Amino acid sequence: MDRVILHIDANCFFASVETAYNPKLAGLPIAVCGDAEARHGIILTANYNAKRGFGVKTGEQIQHALAKCPNLVIIKSNPQRYLRHSELMRAILADYSNDIEPFGCDEAWMDISNLAKTTEDGAVVAREISERIKCELHITVSIGVSFCKVFAKFASDYKKPDAITVISRDNYKDIIWNSPCDSLIYVGRATKAKLAMRGIFTIGDIARAKPEHLKSWLGKNGLLLHSFATGCDISVVRKATVSPQVKSVGNSTTAVRDLVCDEDVKRVFFVLADSLARRLREKDLSGNVVTIWLRRNDLSSFTRRHTLQLPVDTAFDIAEAALRLFYDCYTLAEDKPLRSVGITVGNLVPHKELAQISLFPDEDISTRRRSLELAMDSVRAHYGYYSICRASLLADKDLTHFDPKSEHTLHPIGDFNAVRPA
Numbered sequence: 332m333d334r335v336i337l338h339i340d341a342n343c344f345f346a347s348v349e350t351a352y353n354p355k356l357a358g359l360p361i362a363v364c365g366d367a368e369a370r371h372g373i374i375l376t377a378n379y380n381a382k383r384g385f386g387v388k389t390g391e392q393i394q395h396a397l398a399k400c401p402n403l404v405i406i407k408s409n410p411q412r413y414l415r416h417s418e419l420m421r422a423i424l425a426d427y428s429n430d431i432e433p434f435g436c437d438e439a440w441m442d443i444s445n446l447a448k449t450t451e452d453g454a455v456v457a458r459e460i461s462e463r464i465k466c467e468l469h470i471t472v473s474i475g476v477s478f479c480k481v482f483a484k485f486a487s488d489y490k491k492p493d494a495i496t497v498i499s500r501d502n503y504k505d506i507i508w509n510s511p512c513d514s515l516i517y518v519g520r521a522t523k524a525k526l527a528m529r530g531i532f533t534i535g536d537i538a539r540a541k542p543e544h545l546k547s548w549l550g551k552n553g554l555l556l557h558s559f560a561t562g563c564d565i566s567v568v569r570k571a572t573v574s575p576q577v578k579s580v581g582n583s584t585t586a587v588r589d590l591v592c593d594e595d596v597k598r599v600f601f602v603l604a605d606s607l608a609r610r611l612r613e614k615d616l617s618g619n620v621v622t623i624w625l626r627r628n629d630l631s632s633f634t635r636r637h638t639l640q641l642p643v644d645t646a647f648d649i650a651e652a653a654l655r656l657f658y659d660c661y662t663l664a665e666d667k668p669l670r671s672v673g674i675t676v677g678n679l680v681p682h683k684e685l686a687q688i689s690l691f692p693d694e695d696i697s698t699r700r701r702s703l704e705l706a707m708d709s710v711r712a713h714y715g716y717y718s719i720c721r722a723s724l725l726a727d728k729d730l731t732h733f734d735p736k737s738e739h740t741l742h743p744i745g746d747f748n749a750v751r752p753a
């Protein structure tokens with residue numbers, strides 16, 4: 332028997348929460364921004380008045396958005412409010428099912444096969460959930476109802492805001508197959524381009540293509556996409572109580588101004604590495620694959636990775652590895668300034684297993700760096716993030732005064748056989 336799965340997606344989440352707190356904002360074009368003061372502050376979310384009325388886009392610089400919409404109300408983001416609303420939304424969902432899988436702070440899948448036998452039944456439950464969220468939390472959601480996770484996600488995106496879309500075995504070909512292939516989860520720009528070269532433009536084209544062809548063009552991911560397009564996605568909704576295995580930890584930031592010299596990059600790398608190292612230590616993990624991501628000011632981007640001999644979990648080791656990669660692949664004097672940078676540490680193992688490797692831990696420079704950073708962790712736990720930092724970062728406070736951990740929410744990777752097409 333088919334499952335009944337919902338995908339719930341809050342509409343313009345940050346902007347809607349701000350309007351829930353301040354109803355006077357209703358009807359105005361508003362945008363929530365990282366830092367409204369900074370020249371390169373960017374739009375994190377805009378409401379539909381700003382997006383549809385004035386073409387304001389997520390990720391765009393404040394100054395560009397203001398040029399299109401001079402009356403745009405800019406609101407500095409309040410992460411605590413959004414987390415609180417996200418928890419409240421999840422508490423409502425928990426009244427209907429134990430099988431809830433959050434995706435970021437404003438989306439979640441639910442398996443409601445216990446309550447609903449058909450997608451039509453599912454729509455009734457979806458209607459009730461949507462009404463409760465509207466009445467109790469004063470925000471709206473779009474809900475997709477289907478027999479698999481991929482189609483439920485597609486359906487929640489299909490009509491917005493405040494809508495419910497049902498995709499069943501009977502109507503999926505009509506609704507889904509004519510849509511462009513990049514409306515399918517995991518078809519990004521690179522995959523879209525590869526498919527277009529072969530004359531594949533819609534999800535229906537993917538469904539009708541021979542699986543072995545898709546495999547030869549896209550590897551294993553080709554087979555996965557074929558199963559998605561034909562309604563054969565069998566991935567389960569992962570219960571919220573089961574914490575996903577962390578495969579990598581990453582941080583990125585769009586700097587307040589473009590990075591124009593090696594010293595700029597070094598400073599920002601240290602802030603990112605600091606936060607990364609702290610998160611690794613909190614989870615008691617170390618990793619030996621360091622990846623850097625660089626985005627130029629023309630918005631083109633690329634990544635480089637390096638495998639270290641031993642796993643690391645200190646900011647010093649991570650920043651050092653990241654900088655070595657950077658010096659190898661980029662010369663700021665010759666290439667374009669950088670707008671955003673990121674670092675990821677992967678191939679993670681429990682730190683305890685590692686402690687046995689070094690015979691003389693007291694003499695090991697990494698161990699000394701580690702105890703220094705553990706001391707910094709406890710100072711910050713007591714007195715706040717900005718209470719202590721490397722002296723070198725004080726030289727350019729505008730560039731380094733951000734706390735990546737509290738300002739960036741990383742989206743977890745959904746459990747689609749743990750495969751991630753390009």
Ligand SMILES: [Mg+2]
Pocket residue numbers: 340341342343344437438
């Ligand atoms: Mg959303």
